[in-house]
Structure formats: structure tokens, C-alpha cells
Amino acid sequence: AQSVTQLDSQVPVFxxxxxxxxxxxxxxxxxxxxxxxxxxxxxxQLLLKYLSGSTLVKGINGFEAEFNKSQTSFxxxxxxxxxxxxxEYFCAVSVRDTGRRALTFGSGTRLQVQP
Amino acid sequence: xxxxxxxxxxxxxxxGQSMTLLCAQDMNHEYMYWYxxxxxxxxxxxxYSVGEGTTAKGEVPDxxxxxxxxxxxxxxxxxxxxxxxxxxxxxxxxxxxxxSEQYFGPxxxxxxx
Numbered sequence: 359a360q361s362v363t364q365l366d367s368q369v370p371v372f373x374x375x376x377x378x379x380x381x382x383x384x385x386x387x388x389x390x391x392x393x394x395x396x397x398x399x400x401x402x403q404l405l406l407k408y409l410s411g412s413t414l415v416k417g418i419n420g421f422e423a424e425f426n427k428s429q430t431s432f433x434x435x436x437x438x439x440x441x442x443x444x445x446e447y448f449c450a451v452s453v454r455d456t457g458r459r460a461l462t463f464g465s466g467t468r469l470q471v472q473p
Numbered sequence: 474x475x476x477x478x479x480x481x482x483x484x485x486x487x488x489g490q491s492m493t494l495l496c497a498q499d500m501n502h503e504y505m506y507w508y509x510x511x512x513x514x515x516x517x518x519x520x521y522s523v524g525e526g527t528t529a530k531g532e533v534p535d536x537x538x539x540x541x542x543x544x545x546x547x548x549x550x551x552x553x554x555x556x557x558x559x560x561x562x563x564x565x566x567x568x569x570x571x572x573s574e575q576y577f578g579p580x581x582x583x584x585x586x
Contacts, residue, residue, distance in 0.1 A: 367513065390572045401477070401563055401577035402516075409572055448515055452571040460506045460531065460565075461575060463515035 360385035360451050364464035371439055372472050379434040379467045381449030388454040391432040392461065393423055396446045405447070408432065419443070444471045475499055477578035479564050485584045486554045494549040494581050496564030504567045505547040506531075506575065507539060509560040516563060522547055523570065554585045 365380040383389060390409050394402040406417025413425040423434045432449060446468050450461040477498045486492055496505065503524050508516040518531030520539040528539045536558060538550045547566075551558060562581045567573040 362515075364515075392574075394577075399580075401579050402565075402575075403577065404574045407572075407574065454571060460504075460508075460518045460521050460570075461516075463508075463517070465513055465515045 360387075360389060360453060360462050362449050362451050362462055362464035364447075364449055364467050366467050367465065368468045368470065370470045370472060373441055374438050376437050377435065377439050377443075377469065379447050379449075379469065381432045381434065381464060383430050383432065383449070383451045385430075385451065385453065389451045390454060391423075391425060392450040392452070393417065393421070393432070393434050394448045394450060394463075396448065396466075398445070402448065405434070439469070439471050441471050441473060443469060445469060477564055477566055477576050479562075479578040479581050481581060482579070483582050485586065486551075487586055488555060490554050491550070491552050492554065492583075493551075494562055494564075494583075496547045496549070496566075496578060497545055498547075498564075498566040498576070499545065500566060500568075500576065501544070502566035502568050502576075503544075504570050504573070505541065506565045506567075507537070507547065507549045508563045508565065509533065510563060510580070511560050519549065519562075554583075556585045559583060559585045 392407045393405040408425045449464040506521040507519040522541040525544040564578040565575040567575045
């Protein structure tokens with residue numbers, strides 16, 4: 359079975375500073391990788407995903423993530439954050455070989471952007 | 474185009490009571506999912522469906538039942554609610570399974586006293 363570890367439960371950062379949210383996964387087979395964002399009192403929405411091809415993936419709102427197969431990581435980055443980026447971010451994985459399984463989520467990282 | 478909608482938004486139950494949560498999607502998606510979200514645990518899959526008339530167990534199915542009688546609807550039932558089922562419940566849908574973006578509803582906050 360696959361699993362996802364988000365190493366930081368909370369990340370405080372000042373506005374306009376860069377940020378990296380860390381995600382590591384474990385799986386015995388090839389996976390697809392996702393980052394979702396959850397704004398307060400809302401559902402989740404997709405930020406970006408890695409299916410294949412270039413290991414650097416660009417998403418919405420200026421976020422990007424890099425897939426590193428040797429380190430089994432998929433860290434999320436943004437060069438300059440805004441107050442509006444304050445939210446909870448979830449890394450998720452799904453297994454390539456079957457169309458039936460849903461996503462396995464990490465425990466989430468709360469990004470707190472301070473003025 | 475409403476996307477994924479959930480009813481109700483909030484509910485308080487007493488231990489032993491039953492209820493049904495309704496999820497509806499208007500995107501003609503084949504796959505639908507029910508997750509629960511608890512603090513510090515991310516989202517965990519309860520049940521899912523790969524098409525009308527089909528359902529399957531997820532990671533934490535005990536105490537829940539589901540039905541998918543129509544393609545656009547996915548119902549989650551609690552037959553005898555327990556305090557451990559206090560959570561926020563999210564429904565999601567996707568065009569296909571693995572690799573497809575999942576679209577989430579706004580959630581239902583359930584408290585069992």
C-alpha cells in the first residue's frame with residue numbers, strides 16, 4: 359500500500375518570502391502525485407499534478423512542484439507568497455496500475471502567511 | 474454548472490440516530506468518493522463508486538453504507554451514529570480513476586453527541 363508523509367504540520371512565513379512544503383511518499387509501484395489546497399471552510403481544489411514527463415510541474419497561483427523519484431519526494435514551492443495563500447495544503451498519491459483506487463492523502467500542512 | 478454539491482452543510486446527531494448525506498454532481502463523472510477529514514489525519518476514503526450501481530469499500534468503511542442508484546448521486550448513510558463519527562465529510566467526483574483530478578464538494582460538518 360502507498361503512504362504519504364508531510365513533514366511539517368504548520369509553516370509560518372512572512373508575505374513575499376519563498377516557501378517550500380515538503381512531501382514524501384512510499385509506494386512499491388509507480389504513482390501519480392497531486393497537491394491540493396483547502397481554504398478555510400471550503401472543499402479541496404487541485405493545485406497541480408504529476409502524471410509523467412517533465413519532473414517540474416507548474417500549477418495555479420504561482421505554485422510549482424518537483425518530482426524526485428530517487429528521493430520519493432514531491433515538494434511544493436512558491437517564490438513569493440501572499441496573504442491569500444494562507445490555507446491548508448495536502449499532498450496525495452494514486453497508484454498507476456489500477457483505475458479503481460482513490461487518492462491517499464498526507465496529513466496536511468497549514469501555511470500561515472504573516473504580513 | 475454547480476460542480477459537486479453536498480447536503481446538508483451541518484448536522485448534529487445523538488448517538489444511535491441515523492442519517493443520510495447526499496452528494497450530487499453535474500459533470501457526468503463516472504467515479505465518486507466519500508472521504509472524512511479529521512484534524513491531523515488528512516482525508517481518509519470511506520467508500521467509492523466506479524459507476525452507477527457499483528460501490529466499494531475504502532480505507533475506513535465501518536459504520537457507513539453507500540448507494541449509487543443514479544450516476545449523478547452518491548449517498549452516504551450512518552445507520553447508528555457514534556461520537557467517533559464526528560468529522561467533516563467530503564464528497565468528490567472524477568471523470569476517471571487514478572490520475573484524474575478529483576472535484577470536491579464544500580463538505581458536511583457532522584457532530585455526534
